[in-house]
Amino acid sequence: MTSRYSEKPLSFEGLKTVPIAERGGKVDVSKFARPFQKGGGVQQLVDSFPDILAGQAFRGVVDALKKARAESRAILWGMGGHVIKCGLADVLLDLMRRGWMTGFVMNGAASIHDFEIAIAGQTSEDVEAVLPDGRFGAAEETGREMNLAIAEGKRQELGMGEALGRHLEKLAKPEFAPHSVLLAAYKAALPVTVHVAVGTDTPHTHPRADAGAIGETTHHDFRLLCSLVRGLDKGGVYLNLGSAVVLPEVFLKAVSVVRNLGHPLADFTTVNFDFIQHYRPKLNVVERPHARSGGHGFAITGHHELMIPLLAAALVELS
Numbered sequence: 001m002t003s004r005y006s007e008k009p010l011s012f013e014g015l016k017t018v019p020i021a022e023r024g025g026k027v028d029v030s031k032f033a034r035p036f037q038k039g040g041g042v043q044q045l046v047d048s049f050p051d052i053l054a055g056q057a058f059r060g061v062v063d064a065l066k067k068a069r070a071e072s073r074a075i076l077w078g079m080g081g082h083v084i085k086c087g088l089a090d091v092l093l094d095l096m097r098r099g100w101m102t103g104f105v106m107n108g109a110a111s112i113h114d115f116e117i118a119i120a121g122q123t124s125e126d127v128e129a130v131l132p133d134g135r136f137g138a139a140e141e142t143g144r145e146m147n148l149a150i151a152e153g154k155r156q157e158l159g160m161g162e163a164l165g166r167h168l169e170k171l172a173k174p175e176f177a178p179h180s181v182l183l184a185a186y187k188a189a190l191p192v193t194v195h196v197a198v199g200t201d202t203p204h205t206h207p208r209a210d211a212g213a214i215g216e217t218t219h220h221d222f223r224l225l226c227s228l229v230r231g232l233d234k235g236g237v238y239l240n241l242g243s244a245v246v247l248p249e250v251f252l253k254a255v256s257v258v259r260n261l262g263h264p265l266a267d268f269t270t271v272n273f274d275f276i277q278h279y280r281p282k283l284n285v286v287e288r289p290h291a292r293s294g295g296h297g298f299a300i301t302g303h304h305e306l307m308i309p310l311l312a313a314a315l316v317e318l319s
Contacts, residue, residue, distance in 0.1 A: 027052060042313040057298045062314045064237050064269035064296070065100065073268075074102045074231030078251065080243035081109025084181070085124045086305045089114065091312045093184050098319045103191040103228045104161070104181060107246040108201035111164055111182065111194045116142055118172040118180035136202070143206025145171060147213075150203075154213040159221035161185075161192030191228060193221035195250045222250060229254045232268040239271045240285045242304055248272075248284035255289050266293040273300050273307055 031051040037044065046062065049055030068075050077092065095101060106114070116123035119141060130136045145167065153163025165186025172183055185192045196218045198204055198211065229251075232238060240247055258265045270289055272281040277299050286297030300307060 041317070043317045046314050054300060057300060058311075058314075060296070061237075061269075061271050061298050061300065061311065062318075064271075064298075065315060066318055068235050068237045068269070069099060071235050073234065074228060074236035074238075075100060076103045076105055076228055076232070076236070076238045077101050077241065078105035078239060078243060078247045079110045079241040080107050080247065081113050082242045083304050083308065084110050084113035084117070086303075088304060088308050089117065089179050089181050091309055092181060093179075095312055095315060096185065096188065096190060098316065100315050100319075101190070102231065103193070104185055105225060105228075105247060105251075106161065106181075106192065106194045107243050108194065108196035108203075110243075111161070111196075112142065112146070112201060112203065114180055114182050115146055115164060115168065118168045118176055118183055119145065121173070121176040121179075139202070143203045144208055146203040147206055147208040147210060150217050151208075151210050151213045153217045154210070157220070158217065159224050160194040160196070160214075160217035161221055163217055164194065165192060191224060193225045193228070194218060195221060195225070195246055197246060200246070222254070225250065226254045226257045229258050230263045230265065233263070233265045234267050236268045237271065238268070238285070238289075239273065240281050241273045241308065242275075243281070244274070244278040245280055248280040252284040252288060266295060268295045270295070270297045271300065272298070273302070273304065273311075275301065275303050277301055 033050040033055065034048040036048050040048075046059060049058060051059075065075060067073075079092075083092075092101075092104075113123040116139070146164065149163045149167030150160055152167065153160060156163070158166065161182065165182040168177070168180060168183040169186060172180060177183055182192060194217075196204075196214065198214060203209060204214065229238070238251065240251065255265060268289075270285045272285045274281060282299065286299050289295070290297055
């Protein structure tokens with residue numbers, strides 16, 4: 001049957017080819033993963049990753065952290081709420097004690113989950129079950145005590161992170177206190193900054209909420225973060241663990257403030273860990289901070305409850 005189309009298929013006669021050896025390739029067998037050997041340990045596992053894409057990136061993150069620690073550069077761990085509610089506080093605190101961080105950066109959700117762990121040993125309510133009748137976010141102790149801490153922090157001219165840790169030193173139950181990042185960091189005098197948007201967090205709906213205190217203490221922490229970000233220059237590392245909006249926006253503004261004030265900030269490493277690579281972390285953490293300033297950004301995709309313990313295990317092997 002003859003086609004009715006006037007246009008005919010293009011002939012490939014005369015198409016120029018090249019030898020595969022001349023063409024080359026981005027992947028060769030030297031980059032392949034190596035089978036894990038029984039009893040090899042975490043270091044062998046990491047070394048066995050393929051030198052391709054995420055395998056290469058993961059080792060790049062470990063190497064950047066190792067270098068930053070050896071050279072006493074800033075290592076800042078930013079985290080969203082899921083990092084705490086997935087049960088990773090003890091892992092992070094072990095890294096803190098081993099010298100793998102110089103500061104914690106939290107959004108409001110992370111601070112709430114951590115605070116509840118300290119006072120009650122539990123967190124993360126069933127939103128679908130309590131939203132229909134308006135009980136979502138109505139936990140009395142959480143709202144009352146966090147707002148009391150924040151108000152006292154304003155009076156004492158403290159940031160929100162330090163104020164919450166200070167309050168937990170008196171309030172946390174002994175059996176739960178060791179699992180709190182806010183409290184452990186406060187005791188160790190390690191800076192914790194907390195960054196909130198008004199209305200995003202359940203304590204903002206409590207009758208004791210003081211908008212002025214919330215704004216002043218979180219702005220104090222923004223200025224403190226700017227100071228901490230200065231220490232990233234020439235070899236520091238900033239990690240964003242699971243914050244999709246607030247912390248990427250806050251971090252980018254801190255980078256701009258530091259440079260605007262004339263402080264050098266170049267050749268550092270940024271990392272985004274999340275189970276989905278969102279728009280803001282990709283741009284504001286991984287890419288934009290390095291425009292015309294050197295350094296490198298990494299994006300590692302995976303569940304926090306798997307990837308963070310894996311990263312921690314690799315760092316413990318180096319401790």
